[in-house]
Amino acid sequence: MNTDEGSRSPMATTTDLSSDVNRANIEELQTSFLGKTSEYINARLNTVLDDPVLLRVAIRRCRLDCAEAERRINKLKEDNKEYVSKSEYLSLQQTHDELVKSSEQLKQNFRNAKVEYNGLKEALEYLIKDRDKYFTLCETYRATLTPRPNWERCAPIIEGGLEHWKELSIGKTSNQLVDILLNEIIGGNDIYNNVVNFIGLGIDPTVPKFLQTTSNIRNRHFMQRDVSLLIEDIWKQKIEHDLEQQNTLDAKPNFKISLADFVHIYFKRRFPDEELLQLEWGYNLVTGCRRFKTSSDIGIFWSVLLGQADEEIYHKKHLFSDNTQQDS
Structure with a gap:
């Protein structure tokens, strides 16, 4: 037996050692590379590059490790699919805190x-x-x-109409409205009521003769009854004056003096030597007509005096009134 061992050649010994190394390498290659360091894996692979058998074993090992690694990755993805990244978590946490504050x-x-x-x-x-x-x-x-009565019915008899009545009646009680209405009827609310003197209109030819003056004229504060009586007397005197003029030989047919000119004659006859009284009554007559022109008779007289209506309106009205009274 010793002879056999001694008779073995060095070549055989080298071959046995190489086989042992290959078996060791194959056993190592059959162990998974997973979990190993990169230096270890590189060292193992460098030892098998010259040996086709070892290289084949190493490639098979790598394939198995790749499959196992892919399986583990998929498992990790499946296990962690409900989780979010830290940055996203922090962003969500900040949003949550803001929503909590907003909720509060x-x-x-x-x-x-x-x-x-x-x-x-x-x-x-x-x-x-x-x-x-x-x-x-x-x-x-x-x-x-x-x-409450319908106070707007008073507007037609008030100078200035509905607009002026609204200005007078705003915020007033019924008793106050009655006082205002009475004052309007007698002229107590007129703008001339507190006027002491009228300013003369001058001596321009366009000014009626019975109003021509540059002096201040006293305000006599005629009431409606005073104006009505004065107008009635003026009409009476004018009718007589017109009849006298028609009876004269040199009078023109159907000629009548204007009412404005006759008023001047009327006051000269009534106050022959009192020019100041003539002017006072003239100015107060005009003011009274303005204040009480809602009265039928005063309104007609005022329109004729201004030349806005014909004198025949007055005569026809009174003729109709006389006929009505006779029929009744």
Whole structure:
């Protein structure tokens, strides 16, 4: 036996050693590379580059490791698909904190709104009770008190019409409106009521003769009755004057002096030596006509005096009135 061992050649010994190394390498290559360092893997692979058998074993090992690594990666993805990245988590956390603050602010606003709502609800209930009370009171007054008159019916007899009446009556009680109406009728609310003197209109030819003066004229504050009586006398005197003129031989047919010119003659006859009185009565007559022109007779006289109407209107009106009285 010793002879056999001694008879083995060095070549055989080298071959056995190489086989042992290959078997060791194959066993190492059959162990997974997963979990190994890159230096270890590179060293293992460098030892098999010259040996096709070892290279084949290494490639098979790498394929198995790749498949295992892919399986593990897929498992990790499946296990962690419900998780988010840290940056996304921090962003969501910040958004959550902001929403919490906003929610708290909204809750506080809601509490404030609820308090305000309760206050408004109480105020509304109070107003409803107040409304019901006043409605009942109004119905009681409506059933027991006389209705308010339609005061706008007074507007036609007031100088300035409806617009002026609204200015006078705004915010006034019924008693005050009665006082205003009476004052309007007697001229108490007229703009000339507090005027002491009238300013003369001058001596221009366009000014009627009975008003031509540059002096200040005293305001006599004629009432409506005074103006009506004066106008009635002027008409009476003018009719007589026109008849006298028609009876003269040199009078023109159907010729009548104008009312404005006759008023001048009338005052000269009434106050022959009192020029100041003539002017005073003339200015007060004009002012009275302006104030009480809503009266039928005064309105006709004023229109004829201004030349806006013909004198025949007055004569026909009185002729119609006389016929009506005779028929009755």
